[in-house]
Amino acid sequence: MLLPPSSSLYVNSTVQVDTTVGCEAYDRPYIPSQNSTTYEWWYFDAVSADGRSSVVLIPFSGPIVGSHYPQFLLQIVTPEGEIFNQLIEYGPKGIMYVSTIGDGSSGVIGDGDFVWVGKPDLGKYDLKVDLERYNVTGTVTLISAADPFVLCDEIGPGAATSDFWFLNWINLMGDAVAVVDLKVGDERVAFTGNGYHDKNWGPVHFRQYIHHWYWGHGRAGDYSVVWYKMVTYFGTIKSGAWVSKGGQTVVSACVEDNSVDVVPFGNNVTIPPNRPNDTNNIEGFNIAINGGEEGDLYVFVFEENVWTSGYAGTYARWIGNLTGGRIGGEWGSGVGVTEQMGPFVGPS
Known part of the structure; x- marks a missing residue:
């Protein structure tokens, strides 16, 4: 095409x-x-x-x-x-x-x-x-x-x-x-x-429907990870995660509960974000994923090295270090990228 x-x-x-x-x-x-x-x-x-x-x-x-x-x-x-x-x-x-x-x-x-x-x-x-x-x-x-x-x-x-x-x-x-x-x-x-x-x-444009959205990806040892959490203006929350270990998918989850959760941390972080680009005090994100075939829990921690303000204050992006793995198993470390989009102004 x-x-x-x-x-x-x-x-x-x-x-x-x-x-x-x-x-x-x-x-x-x-x-x-x-x-x-x-x-x-x-x-x-x-x-x-x-x-x-x-x-x-x-x-x-x-x-x-x-x-x-x-x-x-x-x-x-x-x-x-x-x-x-x-x-x-x-x-x-x-x-x-x-x-x-x-x-x-x-x-x-x-x-x-x-x-x-x-x-x-x-x-x-x-x-x-x-x-x-x-x-x-x-x-x-x-x-x-x-x-x-x-x-x-x-x-x-x-x-x-x-x-x-x-x-x-x-x-x-x-x-x-x-x-x-x-x-x-x-x-x-x-x-x-x-x-x-x-x-x-x-x-x-999704800003009419999404209040805010966390998204990111990275590698921690043998694990490759993609995560997101989307919160709409209508009270709907949808989160998802994909985890691969050694090239084999171990989690592919799409949920409307807290079995996949993405939570920012830092000094005086506001949850949910209350204004556009309320991000420069975020120091990282905790990502918890309960979606493995055996009911395994995976936890990853993203810690920022560099914060960048996105276009017109509507999103922010971080690069930094990622650590984590399966609870009860061996953890790894690496790097990743993550973003916050919004909060947007909502329906007109």
């Missing part, structure tokens, strides 16, 4: 939003034609093995942080702790192409500002940044260490993402080996570490 330039992508009418993931390529565009409310993005990140450097790359369309035309969001944390944030909006003549071979996607946004090439089996993604006007260039390579999955459903031909229809989510790389070689101005940001790739899409 191929997305044409945005001038022919955008339509002033109702559009089809696909929520069945297994009938075509997993990493395909799920909204081939966009209107003024729909959105879709491909998310990639990498964090260094010491948990102090990172890169996040998000090509997307839709009014998530700007207009409904193609945009590219880039964030880099350097080894010295400097933070580079850049949002590029391409306007009605902006170009964003996405094609698929097998289950993998390849795409380009702008005049080659960001290019990604995915293998048909989702085993590897090669990313290239060429933003000379912002003095940022280089490459990121992600080599998968986990099978794709859909939270709240089994991956396969009939898998669906419609559990929360306003925020569809498929995970293409829950964990990956990352090799990063970027140049930011005169500084080189080069590291190996953990990588990740997922994608989201929906018919309307």
Whole structure:
């Protein structure tokens, strides 16, 4: 499937939003034609093995942080702790192409500002940044260490993402080996570490429905982990977690109770968050997962090294250290990335 330039992508009418993931390529565009409310993005990140450097790359369309035309969001944390944030909006003549071979996607946004090439089996993604006007260039390579999955459903031909229809989510790389070689101005940001790739899409902006959302991923020893907790304005709580050990999935849970819980900690942390970006006093997150086939309990602790404020104060992101494992078993340590989105303003 191929997305044409945005001038022919955008339509002033109702559009089809696909929520069945297994009938075509997993990493395909799920909204081939966009209107003024729909959105879709491909998310990639990498964090260094010491948990102090990172890169996040998000090509997307839709009014998530700007207009409904193609945009590219880039964030880099350097080894010295400097933070580079850049949002590029391409306007009605902006170009964003996405094609698929097998289950993998390849795409380009702008005049080659960001290019990604995915293998048909989702085993590897090669990313290239060429933003000379912002003095940022280089490459990121992600080599998968986990099978794709859909939270709240089994991956396969009939898998669906419609559990929360306003925020569809498929995970293409829950964990990956990352090799990063970027140049930011005169500084080189080069590291190996953990990588990740997922994608989201929906018919309307999720801020109308979600009060706040915790999400993150990481690696702790032999464990690869993805977690989230979503709280809506209508009193619904949905949490989920995916845990893999040595490449084998041991937990894939989607619940509406506290059997999967994500709780921030720190000095005077407010739960639930009471204002946008009420985050710089958060020191980490406790993640408890009771969802193993044998009723096992898994506990992970994320401790932040670097806090970054997200776009327009609507989310925050941390990179840091992750420790944990199965209660009664051997624990491991590593690094991860986590976010708080919201609280948003709610229904209008």
